[in-house]
Amino acid sequence: MIKLYRDFIWWRTGERQSMLVEGDRVIWRGHGEAPHAEVVDLSGKTLYPAFIDNHCHILPTGLDLQKLHLGACQTHQDVLDAVRDRLAETTPGKWLLAVHYDQTRYEGGRHLTRFELDQVSPSVPILLRHVNGHASVANSAALQAAGIPEDVENPAGGTFDRDSSSRLSGVLLESAHELVTHKASMPSLDEMVDAILTAGNHMASLGISGASDMMTGRFDLLKELRAYDLAAQRGCRIRTRLYLQWGEVFRKDGNWRSPEVQSAIESYGDKIDCRIAGIKIFADGAIGSATAAIYGHYSGAEPAGHAISHHARDASQHAPEGKFTSGQLIYSPERLKEMVRIADQAGFSIAIHSIGDYSTDLVMDAFESLPDPRKHRIEHAMLLSDAQIERLGKLGCFCTMQPEFLMRFGHSYLRQLGPVRASKLERFRSVKDAGIPLSLSSDRPIVAGDPRDGVKMAHQRPEAFDSSENLTLEEAIDGYTTRAAEPTNDSALMGGLNPGQLAEFRVE
Ligand SMILES: [Zn+2]
Known part of the structure; x- marks a missing residue:
């Protein structure tokens, strides 16, 4: 027709x-x-x-959309009422998971306790995730389901908070939060498919038709690959591109993680609805938690928080001669190079999360050692010097940035870096003018992810951020359309409404 x-x-x-x-x-x-x-x-x-959202987290977006959202709650009672209402629809045997809990908005800034949540349900595990993603509150059933005994010791980089009588309060911080969350959130295949379809509906309602999942394999790689494929067959409203976590694909020595993983990847196919687009590696952390690997010091009051992964090391351990570095690196510079070489030799495009300027130098070192850096991507690259922009331009790899971060996390950037360095974050104009293939994306679900907000932030950066780095409106829209199709090799297929x-x- x-x-x-x-x-x-x-x-x-x-x-x-x-x-x-x-x-x-x-x-x-x-x-x-x-x-x-x-x-x-x-x-x-x-x-x-x-729009094309070429750096986001599709399955987690869908899973979050299915959780109880506490964003409108103003008091402890609001939270407890919302949880009680939700309990009625919770399937027996399942956890009741809520997001956007934020005790700073409730009376006295006090956390809810496990005992208050126990009054809502002593038997259904309840877990409220903090809006900052680094903490949660659990009821007793959740602690029990996660196998946390009353006399548990704090894990490295985390805390099981205790009340004045030394009982577990239910408040879980950093790695203690992650431990319990991990136990709670393993979705079944059907739940994954549903979540991907839910994310697809939501994103399509924002005018998005294609998206890249930037960390496939966070729960279970094989199951997730199957779920994305099934979601596509069931008419998922966005076309999905998958970047698989390095460690779920390869063993340390570079061999396939398992014959099953190898065959799932090799037989996945090249369908336009859903395909594997590359490998994802994290090089450093984030600015808000002072874990991005930067040159110099953080000016924030709080020192670097928890270790961002069990591989992570202090960036200063690898500081080049005469330079001071802060934050964390997930891998040593040598190991990063090796991982990049392994993925490149296996034929993958590689996308590396790198936020700090020091980390980005190490990523560029790694890409530079490859025969053709141009098919690879650097994700975020939030802090870049003029010299680094020039170097990135010569390398020719793709770069994707997240303008909405400036709007959502601007205050934490200012706190951690001070106004001068913070104003130079996300140098859209300079990166673009250097000929670097720049695209824009959301990184949802950590932000709301309406591309119109991203376009606006790239075109009119918020007041604290240097306006000489603004893009024109056309360039910003290009960043979410034509340019966003390039890293996944989709330029012939989408982004421009050209014939074909x-x-x-x-x-x-
Ligand atoms: Zn991301």
Whole structure:
């Protein structure tokens, strides 16, 4: 069936155009009319290509959307009421999981306790995750289900909080929180498929048609691969690209983790709805927790918090001659190089999370040692010097940034780096002008992830952030469309509404 979309404004040029679509593809777009087609009149609205969110976490987004959301609660009682209401719909044997708990907004800034939650249910495990993602509150059933005894010792980098009578209060910090969360949140295959479909619906409602999952394998790689494939078969509303966690694909020595993993990856196929796009590696942490590996010191009052992974080491251990470095590196520079070489030799595109400037130098060292760095990606690259931008431009690898971070986490950047360094975070303009293939993305679910917010933040950075790094509106939209298709090799397929591409668009 051929459809003619007529009388719209083409976003980039402001011209009135029409577009002919056959099946799922654009076959023509320009001035004029076409006969023998079903006509859809867009009556002067503006037509844009659909957004592509090329760095986000799809399954976790869906799982979060299915959890109880406490964002509207103002008091302890609000939280307890919301949990009690939810209890009625909780399947026996399942945990009741809530997100966006934030004791700083409730009376006296006091945490709820396990005993208050026990009054809601002594038998259903309840876990409220803090909005900052580093803490939670559990009831007694949750502690029990997670195998935490009353006399538990604190794990490295975490705390099981205790009350004045030395009883576990239910408040879990950092690695103690992660330990219990891990026990609570292993979804079944069906739950994963549902969550991916839920995320797809939500993202499609924001005008997104394609997305890259940047950490496939956080629960169970084989199950997740299967779930994304099943979700695609069941009509998931976004096209998914998967970046698999290095350690779930390879053993330390570079061999496949298992024959099952090898065959699942090799037989996954190259479907346009869902395919494997690469390997994900984390090089450092984040600015808010003072764990991004930076040159110099953090100016924040709190020192670096917990260890960001069990591999993590203090960045200062590897500081180059005459330089001071802070934060954490997940791998030594030598190990990072080796991991990159292994993934490259296996034919993968590699995406590396690197936020601090020191970490980014090490990532560039690693990419530079490869035959062709251009197919690889650096994720975030929030802190970059002029010299680093020049170097990145020469390397030619992709770079994706998350403008919405400036709006959501700006205060913590200012606190941790001070106003001068913070104002230079996310140098969109300089990166783009250096010819680096720059795309923009959300990193949801840690932010709300409406691409319109991202576009706005890239075009008009918030007040504390240097406005000379603003992109034009067209460049910002390009960052979420045309440019966002490049790292996954999807340029022929999506992003521009050109003939031959998928007819995925939004009108405003
Ligand atoms: Zn991410």
